[in-house]
Amino acid sequence: MVLDILKKNQLSVTEGRKKILELFINSNGALAHADIEKSTGEIFDRVTVYRTLQTFVEKGIIHLIPTTDNSILYALCSDNCEAGHHHDNHVHFVCTVCNKTICLDEVTVPQVQLPKGFKPNHMQMLVSGICGDCK
Amino acid sequence: MVLDILKKNQLSVTEGRKKILELFINSNGALAHADIEKSTGEIFDRVTVYRTLQTFVEKGIIHLIPTTDNSILYALCSDNCEAGHHHDNHVHFVCTVCNKTICLDEVTVPQVQLPKGFKPNHMQMLVSGICGDCK
DNA sequence: AGTATATTTGCAATGATGTTGCAAGTTTTA
């Protein structure tokens, strides 16, 4: 599973990448850099985590998620993402109870009527509230 | 104008607050901390700018805007914001040409159909593209 | 208006977050 993903993206298979990718797969929500550092303990250097995340984003394995508090979150991309070309036009949900951020892959961002002269190109939507697990 | 806003919000009238509030009123887009520091030159300490912005957010004079690159932007609230209770359910637009971020106060965030069990509370939408001035 | 009280500011120190260059270590290729 983890190996497949790394190989499919032509990445060297290293302990760090395997471990971090596993974290994403075993988590149903999004992860912050700090979460990853906490989970991997003292195994990897901060820099390695940064670089691994950056590599994964570039390859289209994970994507950045916007947050209300301007922290950076990452989550696994669904299959239709390619290197350098993300298709994360789905809604993101932040639960105010469990504090998790979830990709709602099934829910696409709705169209919106902009004022004259405005040409939309990309749009993202962030919803906060209570998630399915907490209610 | 500037005085009215400060007084209405029970804030001491100081040079810093007047100057920074003027900046927002004279700008049609959103401002980053860095923009403000640049515009106010060497007049105020960085810390003062931070604290002023924080105060304004708390009072409901300005609100935070989500960005794609996870920087922090602020913009004037429309009149229906109160202290500790923002109503910025409008769409934000980032122009990829002039790089400005604009509040589209007239455009409200559309409803969206969430999966079962999800209870939405607040939603925000960020659209990027080309703005009315650039096209 | 002048003084007391409350608030705000600037400075210095500190912390959190993220980046870069380079040598040492690991993985891949053939």
Next chain:
DNA sequence: TAAAACTTGCAACATCATTGCAAATATACT
């Protein structure tokens, strides 16, 4: 299995943001 390519850790550095405290400024009171 050795050479080439890539990845990692370390140290240094840059940026951004926060806090405590004393000095300065604004407001309230008589």
